[in-house]
Amino acid sequence: MAIVKQRQASPISQDERRHIRDLTGLIEQLSDPNPIARRWAARDMANYPDSVSALAGQLDRETNGTVREAILTTLMLIGNTDAVSALVRCLRSEDAALRNDAIEVMKNMPDAVSMIIRDLLRDPDPDVRIFAVNILESLRHPDVQKWLIEVISNDKDINVCSTAVDLLAEVGTEDALSALEALKGRFSEEPYIAFSVDVALKRIKDNG
Amino acid sequence: MADNSITYEDFVKFREFFYRKTGIYFEDSKRYFVDKRILERIEATNTGNFRGYFNLLRFQASGDELQHLINAMTVNETYFFREEYQFNCLVNSILPYITKTKTPGSLIRIWSIPSSSGEEPYSIAIYLTEYWTGLKDWDVEIIASDIDTNILKKAKEGRYSPRSVQYLSEGILKKYFKPLPDGDYQISDDFRQAVEFTHVNLFNLTDTKPYRHFDVIFCRNLLIYFDDQSRRQAAEVFFDALRPGGFICLGHSESMSRISSLFKVRKFPEAIVYQKPEEL
């Protein structure tokens, strides 16, 4: 026995990708009992922007984490507003892994996300508002600081505000200083707010 | 004229950002090293000062500057037996684990990507030949891929500078390399013929589809240069290229915590590696 070169062609034909790869075939495959076949269908659907509703539907039913990841990657690559709507639904999921994966994917969709981010930042559920701030963390968009200042000036929930302060410590400029000071006054009894606002103020002032 | 002051708060802010992106954390003691490289990049990018540079780093859509900076912050040199503890892990832990569950006589497949100029796949071939007793019972296939066709040509030629082979023992060098008149060394024809070199673009689904049923993937010091979206896509490719229970090895400064949640963390005595679950 030894180090050898391939004795046979890659055994790709024998497996789960053998089915027809047009959109109708892929949609059928997306609900195959075999999770490997579902993963492949989800990955191959990246070439079909029209597949979003099928992907979203499967996402609601899908129990396998690796298939869900493939679906989310494909929604990210398709990147249109329908794809973002499907991801927003995930933010409300009871499954922490799915919620957080949706946040990560949305960070990479600046154009589509910027259309709906204000709604998310005003969502009645404070957890969704926190996730919206999390999305802003890596979103390459010029209005990020503006949105964060709105959050710390208006939001009643301490954890939403403190998540926004964390991010301002990294992206904030002088424009955020007065809103940060005001927030400290609004939650004067909270040691964590005092701590995080001081960190942010120090970073911003030191940088100026 | 660049403003060449980086304050401690700048340093801390940069450190947190870089840690979040790469998993590399700079202690205070590294401050001189870090400042120096940031100042070089401020100069090279004409951003004027830390704030301008940091904004470029955070908001540049292409992510090119982050790549440049990672390059400056990490030593990216390829040579034979680089990060040898992983090859140790391969022969002493990973392969014994894999062969326990495989039908005797079946093929073990290893993928080295990026192959670069060939040091890594040839190191694997040498290591298996020298240190893995299992090689008498098993066939191993080593496929080495890169996106760069020029570097693949170089890899197939297998000619290396004395610097590139400096960590090989005299014995190994004598046994498997031929000294050339210009002072370089050429790896033996047996190895050149044993390793299969192929051209692959990880982001082209048609390119990557045939890469399946691998037992081990070495992907060292590549993903750290990718942005989040590309890392995610690459992780999907590797996941589907592995057999259930197959392993992936990353570079020593890379952590799966910045790349993907598809794999399980596995501890072996020699190294921490990542495994595709046995069952999906």
Place this chain on the structure above:
Amino acid sequence: MSKKRVLVIDDSATVRMYHRSVLEAAGYEVSEAINGIEALEKALAVQEPFDLYIVDINMPKMDGYSFLRQLRQQPIPQVPAIVVSTESKTHDKAQAYEAGANFYLVKPIRPDDLVAYVCLLIGQGGHQ
């Protein structure tokens, strides 16, 4: 007596800094991880195991519950964990205990409360 070692797992740099400052002042030694995968890597890599994990729930790549479930399967000494979350829904609490948490605390946590819970689980911090 050597210091008790705590691993703080949170994707927010400010939260990690805050927990670190509170726990170090109380005499504990603190390490940090940005998500569940890095925490597993650190827990598996250290020679001497940590004495306690303080775990956030919502984190990228690997959330707090998944971390605890995988941690509890690892062949390393098992130590207590405190889950710290912004969410106070009851199903989250149940999930946390099921995954192997010892306490579930809702953010923000006051410094003296944090120290009290840590002390309850692993005793006082080591001497300075």
